[in-house]
Amino acid sequence: xxxxxxxxxxxxxxxxxxxxxxxxxxxxxxxxxxxxxxxxxxxxxxxxxxxxxxxxxxxxxxxxxxxxxxxxxxxxxxxxxxxxxxxxxxxxxxxxxxxxxxxxxxxxxxxxxxxxxxxxxxxxxxxxxxxxxxxxxxxxxxxxxxxxxxxxxxxxxxxxxxxxxxxxxxxxxxxxxxxxxxxxxxxxxxxxxxxxxxxxxxxxxxxxxxxxxxxxxxxxxxxxxxxxxxxxxxxxxxxxxxxxxxxxxxxxxxxxxxxxxxxxxxxxxxxxxxxxxxxxxxxxxxxxxxxxxxxxxxxxxxxxxxxxxxxxxxxxxxxxx
Amino acid sequence: xxxxxxxxxxxxxxxxxxxxxxxxxxxxxxxxxxxxxxxxxxxxxxxxxxxxxxxxxxxxxxxxxxxxxxxxxxxxxxxxxxxxxxxxxxxxxxxxxxxxxxxxxxxxxxxxxxxxxxxxxxxxxxxxxxxxxxxxxxxxxxxxxxxxxxxxxxxxxxxxxxxxxxxxxxxxxxxxxxxxxxxxxxxxxxxxxxxxxxxxxxxxxxxxxxxxxxxxxxxxxxxxxxxxxxxxxxxxxxxxxxxxxxxxxxxxxxxxxxxxxxxxxxxxxxxxxxxxxxxxxxxxxxxxxxxxxxxxxxxxxxxxxxxxxxxxxxxxxxxxxxxxxxxxxxxxxxxxxxxxxxxxxxxxxxxxxxxxxxxxxxxxxxxxxxxxxxxxxxxxxxxxxxxxxxxxxxxxxxxxxxxxxxxxxxxxxxxxxxxxxxxxxxxxxxxxxxxxxxxxxxxxxxxxxxxxxxxxxxxxxxxxxxxxxxxxxxxxxxxxxxxxxxxxxxxxxxxxxxxxxxxxxxxxxxxxxxxxxx
Numbered sequence: 001x002x003x004x005x006x007x008x009x010x011x012x013x014x015x016x017x018x019x020x021x022x023x024x025x026x027x028x029x030x031x032x033x034x035x036x037x038x039x040x041x042x043x044x045x046x047x048x049x050x051x052x053x054x055x056x057x058x059x060x061x062x063x064x065x066x067x068x069x070x071x072x073x074x075x076x077x078x079x080x081x082x083x084x085x086x087x088x089x090x091x092x093x094x095x096x097x098x099x100x101x102x103x104x105x106x107x108x109x110x111x112x113x114x115x116x117x118x119x120x121x122x123x124x125x126x127x128x129x130x131x132x133x134x135x136x137x138x139x140x141x142x143x144x145x146x147x148x149x150x151x152x153x154x155x156x157x158x159x160x161x162x163x164x165x166x167x168x169x170x171x172x173x174x175x176x177x178x179x180x181x182x183x184x185x186x187x188x189x190x191x192x193x194x195x196x197x198x199x200x201x202x203x204x205x206x207x208x209x210x211x212x213x214x215x216x217x218x219x220x221x222x223x224x225x226x227x228x229x230x231x232x233x234x235x236x237x238x239x240x241x242x243x244x245x246x247x248x249x250x251x252x253x254x255x256x257x258x259x260x261x262x263x264x265x266x267x268x269x270x271x272x273x274x275x276x277x278x279x280x281x282x283x284x285x286x287x288x289x290x291x292x293x294x295x296x297x298x299x300x301x302x303x304x305x306x307x308x309x310x311x312x313x314x315x316x317x318x319x320x321x
Numbered sequence: 322x323x324x325x326x327x328x329x330x331x332x333x334x335x336x337x338x339x340x341x342x343x344x345x346x347x348x349x350x351x352x353x354x355x356x357x358x359x360x361x362x363x364x365x366x367x368x369x370x371x372x373x374x375x376x377x378x379x380x381x382x383x384x385x386x387x388x389x390x391x392x393x394x395x396x397x398x399x400x401x402x403x404x405x406x407x408x409x410x411x412x413x414x415x416x417x418x419x420x421x422x423x424x425x426x427x428x429x430x431x432x433x434x435x436x437x438x439x440x441x442x443x444x445x446x447x448x449x450x451x452x453x454x455x456x457x458x459x460x461x462x463x464x465x466x467x468x469x470x471x472x473x474x475x476x477x478x479x480x481x482x483x484x485x486x487x488x489x490x491x492x493x494x495x496x497x498x499x500x501x502x503x504x505x506x507x508x509x510x511x512x513x514x515x516x517x518x519x520x521x522x523x524x525x526x527x528x529x530x531x532x533x534x535x536x537x538x539x540x541x542x543x544x545x546x547x548x549x550x551x552x553x554x555x556x557x558x559x560x561x562x563x564x565x566x567x568x569x570x571x572x573x574x575x576x577x578x579x580x581x582x583x584x585x586x587x588x589x590x591x592x593x594x595x596x597x598x599x600x601x602x603x604x605x606x607x608x609x610x611x612x613x614x615x616x617x618x619x620x621x622x623x624x625x626x627x628x629x630x631x632x633x634x635x636x637x638x639x640x641x642x643x644x645x646x647x648x649x650x651x652x653x654x655x656x657x658x659x660x661x662x663x664x665x666x667x668x669x670x671x672x673x674x675x676x677x678x679x680x681x682x683x684x685x686x687x688x689x690x691x692x693x694x695x696x697x698x699x700x701x702x703x704x705x706x707x708x709x710x711x712x713x714x715x716x717x718x719x720x721x722x723x724x725x726x727x728x729x730x731x732x733x734x735x736x737x738x739x740x741x742x743x744x745x746x747x748x749x750x751x752x753x754x755x756x757x758x759x760x761x762x763x764x765x766x767x768x769x770x771x772x773x774x775x776x777x778x779x780x781x782x783x784x785x786x787x788x789x790x791x792x793x794x795x796x797x798x799x800x801x802x803x804x805x806x807x808x809x810x811x812x813x814x815x816x817x818x819x820x821x822x823x824x825x826x827x828x829x830x831x832x833x834x835x836x837x838x839x
Contacts, residue, residue: 031718038373038445041688043717044731047450047754054445057497085366087445087498096518152549160557167559168550173521173541174356266545268519276364279688281718 001309004319008305012298019294020075023287024068032281034058037084040280058084071287080291081284090288093273098292100170101269105258105296107186108193113247115194116201121236123202124209135206139199147196147257151264154188168266189265197254204246208239241312248304252297270296355538355838357814359830360551360563364519364544367502370484371438373447376830377542380524381422381507382484385413385432385466388831390820392735394478398427398485398508408473408774415464419531421487422512429460434488436468444496450754451480473774475781476737484509510535510834520544535834536816552809555579561811564826567625573809583627584806584829586822587637587735590695592683592799593728596759600681600726607796609658611648613706614699619802623694627807631800633789634745637821640738640785645793648800655706664707672707680709681726687714692729695801722757730757730798735821735828738785743769746788746797760797813839 035054039046080090123135159167172181212235259271277286365375387397401414419427436458439446456469490501511524522542526535545551552569554560556576574581594601616630632647664672672679685692693714700710722728734741747753748761768788775781806826816836822828
């Protein structure tokens with residue numbers, strides 16, 4: 001078991017390393033340079049002489065291998081370099097953004113899992129009920145709604161029409177920042193994330209429960225007069241294993257989707273930073289951001305693997321042999 | 322089932338508490354007075370006039386000169402200045418009572434530091450080309466600065482509106498990565514308070530400002546990347562001021578809280594004829610394509626009416642010459658000119674000369690929606706005179722303007738006439754930065770030089786009017802449209818003074834220290 005965990009950690013580190021190598025090469029093959037990054041939308045005014053001068057200042061005229069080696073040694077020392085455009089440490093910029101993303105991601109994810117379990121189990125244990133039909137239809141409707149549309153709609157309704165919730169930002173700009181203020185800024189983006197995702201997850205669980213209920217062990221347990229409560233617990237546990245796997249598989253996509261939410265709600269997180277860094281070709285920042293996002297995703301997948309291992313005795317037994 | 326019940330209970334509790342908490346807290350934070358919130362499209366990467374200009378600069382920093390309502394440079398930190406008759410030596414006397422936001426007094430050393438830092442090779446300044454004509458700058462004493470130029474440059478006073486930074490804040494640090502850039506110390510009416518990265522920048526009125534302190538206590542730049550969000554927040558009152566897209570005006574104007582300002586700008590769009598391509602060496606051909614543009618339709622269709630037809634680079638300038646050829650839309654003239662040059666229609670309706678089809682590509686930067694729309698529209702229009710025109714909307718990283726057939730350019734300055742003419746229309750040499758198309762006309766060169774070395778207003782006006790006549794007779798560009806800048810402002814704000822703005826509505830906040838909130 002311990003050996004397995006070590007192996008998985010090692011694998012995760014390898015994956016992150018590979019992500020970094022691939023990201024670095026893609027970025028290096030892409031056109032653009034620090035001078036162009038600095039000028040951004042005003043690129044028309046960048047003269048060839050200025051381009052050479054500024055790129056030289058950034059050391060961009062040195063060979064690729066040398067730059068890569070430099071970058072890699074820096075990263076090993078915990079330094080992700082300096083942003084072309086902001087002239088600040090990339091790690092500092094990431095540190096400002098990471099908590100916001102984790103907050104939005106964490107709260108949404110928690111709510112999605114809790115609600116999906118609740119709805120899915122209710123539907124699964126009551127096959128043929130109206131509840132199940134509503135869930136089946138609802139999950140398709142809600143997961144087909146594009147999140148940006150729902151986002152704009154909810155802003156129109158809650159912020160413009162009812163005027164009860166703020167439409168953007170992480171906190172109020174006028175002496176905001178207390179807990180209530182932050183929670184209230186969280187409501188709309190979290191709501192959009194949850195509504196557009198929860199249906200599919202709930203349906204998945206519902207399906208799993210239905211499959212489990214048809215299995216022989218349930219029939220046997222029922223025939224032996226086992227209390228319904230225990231049967232349900234067993235089914236729940238078995239249904240959760242594929243659900244956890246499914247979660248692990250969908251986390252990267254879920255993470256990618258949050259970029260839209262972050263842009264729409266001006267949520268100052270990693271997704272928005274990624275977009276900005278790409279558009280402005282701020283490559284050191286983009287590299288740092290990709291590295292951190294990759295690490296987050298890999299960590300989440302690792303945790304779901306661990307969860308599966310804890311829930312599934314069969315897997316543990318296989319490992320111990 | 323119990324588990325389900327429990328989770329249901331907790332979920333309900335959580336949602337309920339979130340909602341109640343949110344509403345209470347939101348209602349509390351909405352009340353704010355003497356604070357102006359500006360919805361900014363982009364977050365600044367850094368704030369330092371040495372490295373880059375931003376619209377917060379004018380609030381935090383002040384320079385030797387400051388533009389007035391007519392966009393003319395007037396004394397600001399300077400109390401007096403003299404310019405030598407040859408236009409090369411500038412002497413400035415400075416105010417002695419100007420304090421930086423950290424309390425230190427501004428001296429000539431700070432001025433010298435600011436400008437010499439821009440010229441420093443190691444400093445990644447975007448402003449450097451603006452100051453390339455500076456030969457030396459020195460402090461005569463604590464309150465006098467002497468600047469010597471390499472060549473006369475009438476727009477130099479415009480350039481000296483640049484904000485001055487305190488030299489002592491950069492002791493032993495690299496300007497490119499200085500902490501100052503994210504915690505600026507200026508000398509203007511507003512001082513830095515805080516910068517919540519990714520969210521907002523807050524400035525507060527500086528009480529020891531050397532003029533009347535600003536009336537509005539706080540100015541907050543709220544960074545909202547989404548255009549619809551900015552317009553919506555203007556309507557809800559979450560922001561007081563926002564730059565608008567033409568398509569948003571109707572919606573925003575229908576709110577009784579917001580007034581929409583339409584402000585003329587010196588910001589034009591044009592097609593650059595590339596003289597490195599044999600095609601455009603034919604004058605008749607250029608004239609024909611100038612006549613083939615229906616500018617009114619572009620104003621109406623692409624700018625939704627917020628703009629006007631362009632005919633000159635100095636149309637929005639004191640030196641404008643309205644009597645020049647404006648190339649009003651005239652397909653008959655266009656076709657006649659093409660015939661004259663030997664471009665005959667073939668059986669497919671396409672013009673040919675010596676077996677070569679009249680074909681070229683218009684290139685535009687992908688990120689600029691208006692430019693791409695203009696390119697597409699014109700490519701379609703030019704079919705009417707028998708040309709085959711392709712459009713390439715490309716990323717800046719792969720655009721080489723010098724290699725395109727035709728490029729959709731953006732230029733125009735509301736300031737001195739020299740600034741956006743000399744470095745664009747003068748025959749190419751090492752000093753000319755923006756003549757991408759290699760336009761060369763000796764008469765134009767001569768007039769540009771004369772415009773530089775003449776100081777009399779009337780004489781200069783004559784010279785630049787002649788210049789415009791010549792530019793119309795031998796077109797370097799096909800001028801398309803001037804844009805209007807659109808700003809939505811909450812009606813509680815008063816004191817706004819309008820002046821001709823620059824690119825992307827730059828300069829709207831120029832007299833913000835005089836604004837007030839009811």
